[in-house]
Amino acid sequence: MLHTEEKLLNLEGRLHISIVMALFSSLTPVFIAIICVLIGAILKKTNGEKEKHETKSKPLSHPWVDEDLKDGTDHHSEEEVVDEEWQGLEENVAHVPFFAERYSEAEMIKRSQMFYELLNKRRSVRFLSDEPVPREVIDNVIRTAGTSPSGAHTEPWTFVVVQEPYLKHKIREIVEEEEEINYKKRMGDRWVNDLKRLRTNWIKEYLDTAPYLILIFKQVYGQLPNGKKKTHYYNEISVSIACGILLAALQNAGLYTVTSTPLNCGPQLRVLLQRPANEKLLLLLPVGYPKKDATVPALTRKPLEDIMVVM
């Protein structure tokens, strides 16, 4: 009798304990651990987004850095970037007297007038002959583009000159494939399209015929001697300005081109041309003479009063 009663009391006690523990199972620590991990993941993502957002907006507010002010007029908030600005060179650059060409006022008016007339003849030409062009001219126009100013004098450009037929053809295949996909996507919206005329638009014969293709890459960052990343302030604006100088040089030399950015195939072209990860394709310029039967659209340019405001 006693043994049974003892056992009874024992069981009752254990049952009470079990009921109390019903609120907290042996899996409870596991659940709590899982919850903590998930909360940690959420907080991490939230912080990551905030950082990404700040990082994305800051480059847009970075000012142009005058090329002779490498110790910068830039506004930086990232520690790393501030370090790079203050490194060496900038604080040690000597200033030297500058001697400039000086023309009479009449000469200036004449020169500026003639240069305008020369550049006003420039048109984008998509029908290029395969007639060869002297390589020396290409070298000179690219040297000229390289005289462009750039943020903090970073000179963040690479001009890739392609003349080899097989490689030009690979480029053409890549570009046309992307363009065709794009046109067909948009054609779905417009049943009144003239297919034949559209087809012309994604065929880029000039990529095969032009004697040279100049692919202009921007270096989105560089490398410092100590291995750290070097900020390339305003690299896109710098490289675009260099492209403007290149276009002036081409026109001056009697060569023609069309300024284009192949849709979405920048990365493929970067890989094809074996450019490093810090370079991104910005523009593609096929260069050569116009075909004998080349045409251009009948466009007009805005008059001076539409583009200039004097205060």
Next chain:
Amino acid sequence: MLHTEEKLLNLEGRLHISIVMALFSSLTPVFIAIICVLIGAILKKTNGEKEKHETKSKPLSHPWVDEDLKDGTDHHSEEEVVDEEWQGLEENVAHVPFFAERYSEAEMIKRSQMFYELLNKRRSVRFLSDEPVPREVIDNVIRTAGTSPSGAHTEPWTFVVVQEPYLKHKIREIVEEEEEINYKKRMGDRWVNDLKRLRTNWIKEYLDTAPYLILIFKQVYGQLPNGKKKTHYYNEISVSIACGILLAALQNAGLYTVTSTPLNCGPQLRVLLQRPANEKLLLLLPVGYPKKDATVPALTRKPLEDIMVVM
């Protein structure tokens, strides 16, 4: 005896059940619910980031639109934009034969060489004289910049020319105020700074002395005849290219400048110069002759082999 035994069996049964249920407490559903909510939150954030990332990257993947292809090689995902591309004009533009100037190979080599030598003398000059410059030259160099190609021939630029001393001074005040704030923020990080030398960097005397300030605004969008917004493809690249042509024109005419983007004061300058909401300041070029004692930093430019890759 029987009653006790029954009770014993009962308790043992309940204990077994309790032990089995020890794995799953009454809080278990609560834990599971919390875990589900947290997983849901994480998935939502991950999708949100993906969308944001795609949206942000799409404008960057918009291709340059050749100026004679206004019905566009652009890849658009916004419905509204696709509508604008197909409007009127593009499909009706006639093509006309293009006649180009043609030089002999020797001439081309010579012209390109001379143009390079001219442009290679260009430097950014921050010490500008107040000597007046013929207005006609300014008109011509801006006309020349206006010959630049642009995405879909949008010509998305406004060149604001400031010659009035009071207005130039207001611009100087705005710019210097921003630059000073910026320098002081960064100086906090660097106690070894030479204050006097830094002070020089935020003082922009040329904003008062240069006879002309050219403020280049980009039109981030335009307006169609029907009142809808007109997309200005690649407006920043277009305006930067135009700036490159402007720099070549200035150098050709014997005028000097420094390419700058005033820190953070774009909106203030837009308001001061009464430019509309669709315009944003991109670059500020003070234009004039160099001072007699002007200096430039002793910088060198990369040689051709460092900027050109031939394949």
